[in-house]
Amino acid sequence: MLPFLLVMQAHAEGSSVSFPFFTSVELTSSDGTPLGEDVAKDAPVKITYDFKIPDDATVNEGDTYSFTVPEQIALSGPITQDLMLDGQKVATVNVTADGVGTVTFTEFASAHKGVGGTFSITTRFNVEKIENTEIVKIPFEVGGKIEYVEVHFAQPEATNSKTGTYDAATGTITWTLTLNSNKTTITAGSMLSDVIAPGGAAGQTYVDGTFKVTSGSGTVYDSLTSTGSGTFSYAPVVDDSSTTGSLAYEFANAFEDVVTVTYQTKLTDPSQYFGKQVTNSATFTHAPSEGCLLVVLPAHGVPFARCADPEGNANGLRG
DSSP: EOOEEOOOOOOOOOOOSOOOOOEEEEEOOOOOOOOOOOOTTTOOOOOOOOEEHHHOOOTTTTEEEEEOOOEEOSSOOOOOEEETTTEEEEEEEEEEESSEEEEEHHHHHHOSOOOOEEEEEEEEEGGGOSSSSEEEEEEEEEETTEEEEEEOOOOOOOOHHHEEEEEEETTTEEEEEOTTTTTBBBBTOEEEEEHHHHHHHTEEEEEETOOOEEEEEEEEEETTTTSSSSEEEEOOSOOOOOEEEEEEEOOOOBBOOOOOEEEEEEEEEEGGTSSOOHHHHHHHHHHHEEEEEEEEOOOOHHHOEEEEETSOEEEEEEE
């Protein structure tokens, strides 16, 4: 195989060839080194195609081969390049800004057998088309079929939120936690915990059987029937003014979907909260971070969440 010098040239028209021109493809850093782990979604990337005209193939001047650059690869504009071998032009490559590519063969390609080499494009990943999954499989047309190149992209922090609604008729509060709303990868063994506070006459207690985990595919766990995956526990505490107990749930499986967790608490004596705030704090622990989800229900009934991030900065969520 011989590398080709790439220079500018105009586009030619022709008939489409039937053989698979690209035989393999590789993604590397722009300097040719392996991409490695935790690749930035907008990182520079070099696409290197190996190609060959089969010895038994008939190629006429002006014949073309079409290909597509995957949408996960961003192009800043159209590309026009010549493939040169020993001072002779073998073909012209044209790629539109949308990634539609055409290889147009010359008379040199029609007169020589077994012409092969490499063709490279240096550009960037398309951050708008990279999903929030640990491994993204990028499809390429090589060897007459679709092959996938796996890239391990760096994952963003999961986006989580929590709200609470109060039912004055029953004195119960329904807490709703929305986990991983930006659909990143959450590892198996992640833990959700909540110390129900406070205790005593002004306390709130967990309502047995109300803890439930759901996702887009349906119910993940239901404490009412003790069915589903994961491990749930609730440990009540008596004679403690700071808490009435704590609940915990461990996710058995990794997930990349949005997950909703709901459960209820009941105010021991609602009259203790007339004109006052009701608070609840849950913690979602997962690699690589831990997030606090604290919701305050003021006297006027509008939920307001306020937590401290790992740097000690306060952040608010209004729902």
